Amino acid sequence: xxxxxxxxxxxxxxxxxxxxxxxxxxxxxxxxxxxxxxxxxxxxxxxxxxxxxxxxxxxxxxxxxxxxxxxxxxxxxxxxxxxxxxxxxxxxxxxxxxxxxxxxxxxxxxxxxxxxxxxxxxxxxxxxxxxxxxxxxxxxxxxxxxxxxxxxxxxxxxxxxxxxxxxxxxxxxxxxxxxxxxxxxxxxxxxxxxxxxxxxxxxxxxxxxxxxxxxxxxxxxxxxxxxxxxxxxxxxxxxxxxxxxxxxxxxxxxxxxxxxxxxxxxxxxxxxxxxxxxxxxxxxxxxxxxxxxxxxxxxxxxxxxxxxxxxxxxxxxxxxxxxxxxxxxxxxxxxxxxxxxxxxxxxxxxxxxxxxxxxxxxxxxxxxxxxxxxxxxxxxxxxxxxxxxxxxxxxxxxxxxxxxxxxxxxxxxxxxxxxxxxxxxxxxxxxxxxxxxxxxxxxxxxxxxxxxxxxxxxxxxxxxxxxxxxxxxxxxxxxxxxxxxxxxxxxxxxxxxxxxxxxxxxxxxxxxxxxxxxxxxxxxxxxxxxxxxxxxxxxxxxxxxxxxxxxxxxxxxxxxxxxxxxxxxxxxxxxxxxxxxxxxxxxxxxxxxxxxxxxxxxxxxxxxxx
Amino acid sequence: xxxxxxxxxxxxxxxxxxxxxxxxxxxxxxxxxxxxxxxxxxxxxxxxxxxxxxxxxxxxxxxxxxxxxxxxxxxxxxxxxxxxxxxxxxxxxxxxxxxxxxxxxxxxxxxxxxxxxxxxxxxxxxxxxxxxxxxxxxxxxxxxxxxxxxxxxxxxxxxxxxxxxxxxxxxxxxxxxxxxxxxxxxxxxxxxxxxxxxxxxxxxxxxxxxxxxxxxxxxxxxxxxxxxxxxxxxxxxxxxxxxxxxxxxxxxxxxxxxxxxxxxxxxxxxxxxxxxxxxxxxxxxxxxxxxxxxxxxxxxxxxxxxxxxxxxxxxxxxxxxxxxxxxxxxxxxxxxxxxxxxxxxxxx
Numbered sequence: 001x002x003x004x005x006x007x008x009x010x011x012x013x014x015x016x017x018x019x020x021x022x023x024x025x026x027x028x029x030x031x032x033x034x035x036x037x038x039x040x041x042x043x044x045x046x047x048x049x050x051x052x053x054x055x056x057x058x059x060x061x062x063x064x065x066x067x068x069x070x071x072x073x074x075x076x077x078x079x080x081x082x083x084x085x086x087x088x089x090x091x092x093x094x095x096x097x098x099x100x101x102x103x104x105x106x107x108x109x110x111x112x113x114x115x116x117x118x119x120x121x122x123x124x125x126x127x128x129x130x131x132x133x134x135x136x137x138x139x140x141x142x143x144x145x146x147x148x149x150x151x152x153x154x155x156x157x158x159x160x161x162x163x164x165x166x167x168x169x170x171x172x173x174x175x176x177x178x179x180x181x182x183x184x185x186x187x188x189x190x191x192x193x194x195x196x197x198x199x200x201x202x203x204x205x206x207x208x209x210x211x212x213x214x215x216x217x218x219x220x221x222x223x224x225x226x227x228x229x230x231x232x233x234x235x236x237x238x239x240x241x242x243x244x245x246x247x248x249x250x251x252x253x254x255x256x257x258x259x260x261x262x263x264x265x266x267x268x269x270x271x272x273x274x275x276x277x278x279x280x281x282x283x284x285x286x287x288x289x290x291x292x293x294x295x296x297x298x299x300x301x302x303x304x305x306x307x308x309x310x311x312x313x314x315x316x317x318x319x320x321x322x323x324x325x326x327x328x329x330x331x332x333x334x335x336x337x338x339x340x341x342x343x344x345x346x347x348x349x350x351x352x353x354x355x356x357x358x359x360x361x362x363x364x365x366x367x368x369x370x371x372x373x374x375x376x377x378x379x380x381x382x383x384x385x386x387x388x389x390x391x392x393x394x395x396x397x398x399x400x401x402x403x404x405x406x407x408x409x410x411x412x413x414x415x416x417x418x419x420x421x422x423x424x425x426x427x428x429x430x431x432x433x434x435x436x437x438x439x440x441x442x443x444x445x446x447x448x449x450x451x452x453x454x455x456x457x458x459x460x461x462x463x464x465x466x467x468x469x470x471x472x473x474x475x476x477x478x479x480x481x482x483x484x485x486x487x488x489x490x491x492x493x494x495x496x497x498x499x500x501x502x503x504x505x506x507x508x509x510x511x512x513x514x515x516x517x518x519x520x521x522x523x524x525x526x527x528x529x530x531x532x533x534x535x536x537x538x539x540x541x542x543x544x545x546x547x548x549x550x551x552x553x554x555x556x557x558x559x560x561x562x563x564x565x566x567x568x569x570x571x572x573x574x575x576x577x578x579x580x581x582x583x584x585x586x587x588x589x590x591x592x593x594x595x596x597x598x599x600x601x602x603x604x605x606x607x608x609x610x
Numbered sequence: 611x612x613x614x615x616x617x618x619x620x621x622x623x624x625x626x627x628x629x630x631x632x633x634x635x636x637x638x639x640x641x642x643x644x645x646x647x648x649x650x651x652x653x654x655x656x657x658x659x660x661x662x663x664x665x666x667x668x669x670x671x672x673x674x675x676x677x678x679x680x681x682x683x684x685x686x687x688x689x690x691x692x693x694x695x696x697x698x699x700x701x702x703x704x705x706x707x708x709x710x711x712x713x714x715x716x717x718x719x720x721x722x723x724x725x726x727x728x729x730x731x732x733x734x735x736x737x738x739x740x741x742x743x744x745x746x747x748x749x750x751x752x753x754x755x756x757x758x759x760x761x762x763x764x765x766x767x768x769x770x771x772x773x774x775x776x777x778x779x780x781x782x783x784x785x786x787x788x789x790x791x792x793x794x795x796x797x798x799x800x801x802x803x804x805x806x807x808x809x810x811x812x813x814x815x816x817x818x819x820x821x822x823x824x825x826x827x828x829x830x831x832x833x834x835x836x837x838x839x840x841x842x843x844x845x846x847x848x849x850x851x852x853x854x855x856x857x858x859x860x861x862x863x864x865x866x867x868x869x870x871x872x873x874x875x876x877x878x879x880x881x882x883x884x885x886x887x888x889x890x891x892x893x894x895x896x897x898x899x900x901x902x903x904x905x906x907x908x909x910x911x912x913x914x915x916x917x918x919x920x921x922x923x924x925x926x927x928x929x930x931x932x933x934x935x936x937x938x939x940x941x942x943x944x945x946x947x948x949x950x951x952x953x954x955x956x957x958x
Contacts, residue, residue, distance in 0.1 A: 219955035235941030237933035276724040283691025292934030293699035403952035449680035459681040
């Protein structure tokens with residue numbers, strides 16, 4: 001079927017746009033679009049084009065709308081773009097809106113069936129694929145037909161924007177773990193659509209891919225996989241968890257990488273328990289940390305709620321354990337598959353009583369890996385739970401990265417006394433008590449069960465203990481303990497990963513952010529610089545904040561705190577931590593369920609800065 | 611005269627903990643005492659044991675026994691998860707855990723059943739008194755239907771039978787006892803410590819302050835007058851087993867004695883009383899519990915026993931060294947391994 005060109009824009013005069021545009025793919029979930037989108041992203045990655053794919057999906061399993069955005073950027077910008085130039089409108093339910101969102105000159109790739117309803121605009125290019133007709137020409141078994149139907153847009157996109165077919169086949173093979181049969185079945189459909197497009201569609205848009213050298217030596221991975229790999233290299237021993245989007249694939253990652261830690265008899269050094277709920281998962285890691293192993297759980301907001309009581313107990317009993325919070329919109333229902341940075345305050349203050357949980361805030365894939373292993377060293381060195389706050393965007397989407405660096409420090413088990421060390425301690429100090437601070441850093445020495453020494457045992461409980469871990473309800477015992485815990489927090493401030501700072505522009509304007517906003521902020525800063533507005537930059541990577549964060553705020557006349565939550569939670573925290581420095585600090589917070597865009601930052605900062 | 615000592619040269623005093631803070635005469639203190647006695651008699655090495663509990667009067671008791679063992683007073687109803695983690699971290703540890711009827715029968719019912727499902731090997735003692743003590747006398751879920759308590763009036767809910775719940779959940783060792791029956795508690799504790807699976811001991815342990823009226827089935831007077839032991843219990847440790855045949859069976863006829871062989875080679879010798887209960891028969895175990903509930907018979911003894919399933923550590927196929935003691939070489943794969951993973955993720 002030839003396309004009706006009467007209402008097409010005249011595009012011959014437009015300059016070609018190469019490797020610098022974005023797609024939005026609208027499909028129905030459960031239709032196999034995950035595979036087709038992955039194939040597109042991985043193909044661009046293999047063409048050497050910096051690319052990022054983001055899955056924007058509602059909480060349904062089958063038949064309802066889902067979107068996937070793919071951004072190619074020759075300059076290496078991989079933040080989400082607010083507007084995509086191209087839409088693949090394969091879902092009749094959302095097609096009208098999907099097309100309405102296109103900018104003038106945009107492109108709509110759709111099925112012939114949907115096209116009848118949505119061809120109202122004359123300022124964009126429509127390409128119609130006769131999906132049903134093409135599928136009738138394939139010999140795909142009927143059981144698979146619905147699942148490979150989406151490969152028709154892969155074929156059309158490959159032809160229209162120049163993605164080599166043989167490269168797509170290689171990606172398919174990798175996707176199906178080397179199995180030729182499913183790779184070929186999918187590829188046949190792609191080729192059919194490719195050939196049909198070549199014969200029947202006249203290209204009227206300027207967009208095109210071209211192989212380049214932008215991804216050589218780089219990897220693509222999800223943040224959950226990166227964190228899981230980090231945990232495996234960090235010596236995780238006990239994993240307890242309960243399924244919850246978007247953290248489930250974190251534990252899937254540990255399961256996939258567990259073999260790296262098996263011995264020659266295929267025996268495990270990592271136990272993985274799917275608990276009955278997140279509360280039990282928190283209990284299991286607390287027990288495992290107390291007994292001297294490296295324990296981890298991964299969850300999201302609702303699970304963090306259930307873990308609150310154990311988090312508080314572990315904080316006061318000073319038990320190391322690692323908790324990953326792959327943040328999504330809270331609370332439980334409504335937007336559970338949308339990204340957010342809305343758990344920052346909740347997680348940092350998790351627990352009843354005066355608790356301040358240690359938090360690590362990875363902003364990219366490399367940090368997800370690094371904090372994956374480092375979190376155990378920090379938890380054991382500081383004898384405390386450590387929360388790694390990631391989000392759905394980093395956790396579940398494919399990110400481009402340099403390969404990960406092998407851990408640059410040996411494993412740090414912290415101040416654990418074995419029987420001989422315990423004896424030396426007693427010889428030196430006259431006695432050992434679980435909560436004695438002999439080093440002045442607020443960090444006591446601990447023993448673990450199984451230590452063969454007559455004085456190794458102690459009784460762990462939350463509050464109500466003296467330095468010997470003996471039950472005490474004396475006020476002065478507890479106040480003394482709280483002072484020591486505060487000292488420990490101050491030790492932690494400078495021991496946790498410090499902020500990333502770029503103050504090279506010596507600007508009066510400072511931008512403070514955390515986590516996955518990094519890419520959007522970086523791009524927005526470049527746009528602002530083009531307009532003559534220079535900015536300095538600080539990305540917070542841990543809580544409680546290091547003194548360098550306060551110094552940065554103090555040394556800039558105008559500070560914007562950019563974050564992906566509605567209330568400006570990092571901004572609030574800075575008010576708590578540095579109340580004397582804060583009058584010139586403004587919050588730029590947006591919690592809309594989507595990854596941050598450079599355009600939102602650019603527009604709002606520019607407006608505020610005047 | 612020097613104090614008597616056990617095979618490790620330790621006196622019974624060395625198995626004690628700190629002084630109890632429970633009400634004088636509390637049934638729970640009696641159970642703590644039996645734990646101390648058994649640990650002393652068996653000559654256990656305290657550093658190889660942990661003691662864990664939830665919250666409540668019962669859960670305070672681990673502070674009062676085995677002062678040489680690491681202890682953890684955790685959260686209300688959440689002892690099982692802490693035990694699960696600790697025993698995965700170090701599978702060489704043994705664990706005596708104490709819970710109560712509020713802790714296991716209400717807030718912790720989920721963890722109670724799931725720890726059994728996973729077959730975490732430990733002694734799970736429920737000190738069951740049918741009442742919340744620390745919060746001043748509310749009914750618990752195991753209280754008798756129709757019971758009247760001063761503070762809360764009439765209990766119109768039927769009780770949950772925790773021994774029955776344990777059998778249904780797949781526990782391989784389930785016993786019921788009475789804290790006033792020290793001899794039976796000691797025998798069951800000995801067997802439970804040797805068991806390679808979750809061993810549930812539901813011990814009726816009267817609250818002398820809030821629930822000790824004669825009309826309560828959880829009271830001392832009721833227990834003393836109404837306990838119906840299913841059998842007399844004797845534990846034959848592995849080192850005695852060769853001499854098993856010679857051990858005095860007493861006045862019992864052959865057939866009136868059941869020897870239950872345990873995983874570690876020891877035997878639980880049950881001398882029959884007025885009934886035919888065979889704890890190796892799951893149907894009989896359920897029947898005896900249901901009949902006891904229906905007819906308010908205070909049956910005690912080893913309710914159910916089966917050869918334990920693989921423990922959680924077995925199911926996880928863990929290395930032989932406890933996870934908590936692995937060295938750096940076992941905890942961190944090589945740089946080569948990381949590079950190999952990275953290469954697999956590259957564009958080409």
